[in-house]
Amino acid sequence: MSIIQAQNVKKTYNADTIPVHALNDVTLNVEEGEFTAIVGPSGCGKTTLLNILGGLDDATLGHVEIDGTSITQMSDSDLIDFRLHHIGFVFQAYNLIPVLTTKENVEFIMLLQKQDEKTRDARGMELLTEMGIADKADKRPSELSGGQQQRVAVARALASKPKFVLADEPTANLDSQSTKDLLDIMLRLNEEEGITFVFSTHDQRVIDRAKRIVYLDDGKIVNDVTVKK
C-alpha cells in the first residue's frame, strides 16, 4: 500500500520574476516499509521534494497524498496537526531544543500529542534505549556529540509513532562511525519494526545501504532503482 503518493508535482520559485523550476512533474509513490534514498547533485530538488512530501512546503502544481489523505489543499494549522500525528522529521542540523534534556526533547512531541506522563516517560526511555543513548537522558543537546544528537533527533521523530520518517541529509554533519551507527539504527527500525524511511542524501555510504534509490536531476526523477540485497 502506498503511504506517500506524489503526482505530477511541480515547484517553481520566483514565478513572477525569474522562475526557478525546483521540481518538474515529479511522480513518486512510496510503499509502507520502504527504506528510500532520494539522491542527486546539489540543487537538484531533493530537499524541496522532501519538504513537499512532509507538508512543509506547497507544490505549485500537482497533488500529494499521505496515507490516503490529500495534503495539497490543507490549511497551515491543519497541516501542523497532520504532521504531528503522521510524519516524523529528522533534520540535517539535528534541530533539538537546546534548553531541554535529551529525554525531554523526545517526550516533547508526545506532549504536543497530549499523551499522558506515564506513556511519555516509558516511550521516551524505550526510544533512547533503542538508540543506545539511555545514559544521556538527562544531558542537554550541547553536551552530546553530533552522532548522539542525531540519534536523539531520530528518537524524537519516532516518538509520535508516525506513518513514516522524512530525513533531510541526516548524515551530512556526521563522521564515518556516527554515520554507520545511525544507519544501523535506522535499518534495524525499518527491518524489525517496519518503519518507513525516506531520506535525501548525497553521501555514498548512505546510498550504498538504501533499499530503493530515487535519482533526481534538474527537478526530475531520472532513475528509480530498487536494490536487491
Next chain:
Amino acid sequence: MLLKIAWRNVWRNKSRSFIVISSIIVGVWALVAGTGFMNGFMVSYISDSINHNTSNIQVHHPAFSEDKDIQFYIENADAKAQTLRNIPGVTAVTKRVLVNGMIASAKKASGVEIRGLDIANEQQVTHLDSLLIDGAYFEGVKRNPVIIGAKLAEELHVRIRSKIVLTFSDKEGDMVSGAFRVVGIIKTSAVNLNEGTAFVRDADIQSLLGIGNNYHELAAVTQTLIEEQVVIGKYKNSYTEDLIEDWKEIAPELAYASNMFSNMLYILMGVILTALVFGIINTMLMAVLERIKELGMLMAVGMNKSKVFFMIVIETIFLGIIATPIGLLCGYLNVRFYNERGVDLSEYSKGLEAFGYSSDLFPYLEPSVYLTVAVGVFITTILGAAYPAYKAISLKPVEALHKI
C-alpha cells in the same frame, strides 16, 4: 512543558534577559518613586487644607455662603455642634464667627477674613496652635489677642505684641473697629491663612459685631476612613434648614486637584510603560530572530501557532514577574525612606508656597497604587510580547528551517 521551555529560554541569554529585567526594574522604580513624590505634594496640599483650613465638614446658614452677611448665623449653634459631635466618626467640632474686614497696622492696611474662634475646640479641629512660629496660642495679653499669618505680619510690618486695628461692619451695618494685640504668628502652606486671615477669640468679635452668642460656621473633623457624606446624612436627619457640605464642596479646587493627580498618575504610568513596551519589543524581537530555525522546527514537528505565540508571551511575562516585585520593592523603600525623613525643598519654598504647597515633601503612596502599577506592567509585558510573538508565528517553517 511550555512553561518549562519558556522559563529556560529566559535564562538562555542571561545578559539580554538581565537588560530587560533591569529596564523593567528601573521603569517600575521610577514610576513608583515619581508617583510617590507627586502624591506626597498632593496629599500634603489636601491634608494641610483639610487639617488647618476647611476641615472635613462645615455647616452654615444657607444664605451665608452667598454673601457672607453676618446676620445669617446658625440658629442654636451650640446644640447643633453637640449633635455633630455625637455622630459616630466625628472626632472634633468647633464653632466660628466669620466676618470680612480690614486689618491695619501703623504702617499698612489690608483686607482680611476675621475668624472668631472657640479657641479650645479650634485646637482639636485645625491644630492652629501647631502652626505657631512665634508667640503663643491666645496667651500673653488679656484683652483682644489676635493671631495672624507670617506673610500678613511681614506685610503689615508687625510682630508679637504689636497693635493692630480690625475694622468691619456690625449687625446694624455700622462700621466698628477694635484694637487687638498680636500674640501669635503662624506659618502654613495655605495661602489664605498665611496672607489673609486674622484669628481672634469668639467672644471678642461677637461683642463688637453685636450678634450675641451666635456663630456663622461649624467645622468638624472626621476619622480617616469615615465617609463625610454619611455624617452629613445623619446631621440632615436632625437639621434640614442648614447648609452642610464636605471639603470637596467647600473647596472644589481641592477635589479638582485630587482628580487631576489621579489622571496625572495614569499619564505618568502611560509614558513610562510606553517606553517599556518598546524596550520589551526590541529585546524579544531579537530573541525571536535569534531562534528562527528553532521556531521553524517547532512548527515543522507539530507545535501549533497558538502554542508558539504563548511560549513567547510567557517568556516575557516571566521577565516581568521577576522584575516587577524588585522594582516595586525599590520604589517602596525609596518612598518609605523619604517619607520618614522628608525631602527639604526649602530652596524652592517661595515658589511652592505661592501655590499653597509645603516646602517639606513627604512622599507617600496608597497600597492600591502598587497594585495598579503591577497590573500596568503585566499588561505592558503582554503588549510588548505580542508583536515578537506575532512575528514568530508568521514564520513559514520551511523558510525558517533553512535560515542561516
